[in-house]
Amino acid sequence: MIQLYKMAWRDLGRNRRRTFFSMLALAFGVALLVFMDSFIAGEMRDALQLAIKLQSGHLQVRTATYNEDKTSLKWEDLIENPDAVAARIAARPEVQVATPRLYATGIVVAGDTSAGVRVVGIDPDSAASAPFSEGMTSGSYLTADDRGGLLMGRTLADKLKLSSGDKVNLLVNTSNGDVDQQPFVIRGLFSTGTPGYDQNTIFLPLSKAQAIARADNRASIILILLKDQDQTDALAAALQEPAYQIKTYNQMNPLLNEFEQYANAMMYVFYLIVLGITATVIVNTLVMSVFERTREIGILSAMGMRGGRIMAMFFAESSLLAVGGITMGVALGSLISAFVQRYGIFIGDFGVTGIFIGERIYTYLTLKDIITLAIMAFVITLLSAIYPAMVAARLEPVEALHGGK
Amino acid sequence: MEVTRVENVTRVFTIGKVETQALRGISLSIEEGEFTALVGPSGSGKTTLLQLLGCLDQPTGGQVFVKGQDVSRLNRNQRADMRRGTIGFVFQFFALIPTLTAYENIEMPLLLNKHTPTERRDRVMQLLEAVDLADRAHHRPDQMSGGEQQRAAVARALAPHPAIVLADEPTANLDTANGEQVMDIMTRLNQETGVTFVFATHDPRVIKYARRVITLRDGIVA
Known part of the structure; x- marks a missing residue:
């Protein structure tokens, strides 16, 4: 050989x-x-x-009847007292952060131009919102008690030729099937480095989003980030209960x-x-x-x-x-x-x-x-x-x- | 004791639609220890007969025996097995592997016969001495003269202690001095080791070394 x-x-x-x-x-x-x-x-x-970082998290808790595709705002489809639910989950040792979010569909109007948007009510102070606060390109970040400001994706702002400080009208679908409209000031623009996300997302403080969508003290989901991604399935199993559906990041990102x-x-x-x-x-x-x-x-x-x-x-x-x-x-x-x-x-x-x-x-x-x-x-x-x-x-x-x- | 025998062998080459009868029915026997010359003019069938004796080729008709075994109809691998260790070859061209040294060329048939490293080293050194190439052991063919290359080829043919060494015009490409040196070495090794040599030639200076001469003409023994 x-x-x-x-x-x-x-x-x-x-x-x-x-x-x-x-x-x-x-x-x-x-x-x-x-x-x-x-x-x-x-x-x-x-x-x-x-x-995981921008949208799904490692896990999401939703009510058993919540339909993500319809961005349902019916009260029975939403999680009641979401802060308490989130706090209970966040107390688990494997959880890095658990935060409620409310999703609604809407239209942002600026002068003669408009665009369909996804309105996301977030806790601005949550660690899960860090990608947005860290991605601010102009203006200032949201505060939890801001009642008249929103954050807009930079790509969307560019498309609508808007900048920080500009005023827009936001039309939002509400829980009773109506559309509510309110003027907002663009507090700041953010970039997540993901144009597909930034061009159709608007952030409001959770309480303001709940108010405009008539969701009362409810949220669409509890978003959970874990310390160790490999713990996802184990925690999903541990959180199972009849009133909720627990979705893992794999289930939420089938494509x-x-x-x-x-x-x-x-x-x-x-x-x-x-x-x-x-x-x-x-x-x-x-x-x-x-x-x-x-x-x-x-x-x-x-x-x-x-x-x-x-x-x-x-x-x-x-x-x-x-x-x-x-x-x-x-x-x-x-x-x-x-x-x-x-x-x-x-x-x-x-x-x-x-x-x-x-x-x-x-x-x-x-x-x-x-x-x-x-x-x-x-x-x-x-x-x-x-x-x-x-x-x-x-x-x-x-x-x-x-x-x- | 008989080393090889052919019985009424014929060999026909077909090129296109033309058939050429190289051997027309030859019968002969080579005994152990012979130093035999196959002589005859070009085209007389010397090389073809050597190829049949060496199991390199198969006869069209008749039988070839090597050490008593009929090798006429062996398949390719069986003929390779028969050649390995039993038959040594020396060709007219200096048929050494150009990428291997003289030592490695001589060692090659021993490797094929699965000799141990010690056996190989001892045998190669012994043969290098025998053909007066000890100082050329680690030279490659392109660093050696034609005579040295042919002596290395003789040593390689003898390495696995074959029953017979077949040499086809072994001096044809050598000058007189080198040709004589190669023939002297072959003669000496035949006498010292008793190994059988059959060589094809039409050079009278080489024929004189033979103790038996078989003359071929037009594919038959004259």
Whole structure:
């Protein structure tokens, strides 16, 4: 075996330039896949964390009859005394924060322009509201007792040509099916870095939102953030009771899960396409090597080397090419991924409805992904040696001995 | 004791629609320890007969026996197994593996025969001494002269203690001095070790070394 690899190593060294470029082709393919893999993984990971942070939390408590799609404001669909419920949940050790939120649909009108919005009543002081307070781009943040101010997403404000301090009319659907209208001052503009979220969201203090929506002391949900995401299912089970439905972040982001599965499946197809192309380069290299070494194959065959061992010689060469190419590719791909993991790639408003995608995508590379890709690339490169190895093994010794003459 | 025997062997090559009869029914036997020359003009069938004796090729008709076993209809791998360790080859061109040193080239048939590292080292060193190449052990073929390469090829052929060494025009690409040196070494090893040598040649200076001469003409023993 050692001799086999020694010969393979030296054979590859005969034409160093060709060997190098074959390895380079494989390296570029692997680097591209490492980057693509980390890009998709980063996008999915960020999208999930954004969804948890901005909208779903790790868990939500809702009444058993609450229908999220209808943004129901019927009293029987809302949680009564939400602060007390939230406080009870927040007392659990695994909970980082639990806060009530009220959702309503509305229209913001500014002069001749208007836009449909989602009105969210929040506790401005809750830690769960930190992404909004930290994302203020102008004006001032809300206070819990503010009765005439709102926060508007910067993207929406840009669309309506509004800025902090401007006045708008807000029309909000109420719990009894009417529409209420009140003037508000834009206290400030926020950016979560997620244009899809910022262009249709308006924040009010919870008490004001309850008042304008006629929800009295009720909330749509209790949003829960955990100290450890892995505790989600355990806490969901612990919070179960007939009056409530407990939703986990996975249940609340089904599109994200489907998109991730789809993206993973597409990545495998992409793997096969890219590695298939690099495999043709390896096949070409090894076929040329067979033709250049026909007489040597004849000599080895004359010494009694069986076809299987001649094949093994070419598999040894392709495995060395694979190790070299994959090592270079993983190094290059990891470098690029590490750079993008730190600085991100600006993509702006990607605009996929139902999925939170930030303005920047940061790659996320795991050892598992690298190992999976390396094994796949290794196997495909080895498989690419089958044809040249069979050509070599099937050479008749007599013809092979004369082949180099 | 008989090492190899052919009985009424024929070999027909078909190229396109043209059939060429290289051997037309040859019968002969080679005994252990012989130092035999196959002579004859180009196209007389010397190389074809050596290839049949060496299990590199199969006869169209007749039978070939090596150490008593009929090898005429063995498949590719069975013929490889028969060659390995039993038959050594020396070719007209200096048939060394260019990426391996003289030492590694001689060691190769021992590796194929699964000898232990100690056995391999001892045998290779012994053969390097025998062919006067001890100082060239770690040189690659492109760092050696034609004569040195052919001596290494002789050493490689002898490495696994074969029953017979078949040499096809072993001196054809060598100058007189190197040719004689190679033949001297082959003669000495034949005498010292008793290994059987059959070599094809049409060089009168080489034929004189043979103790038995088989002359071929137009595919038959003349």
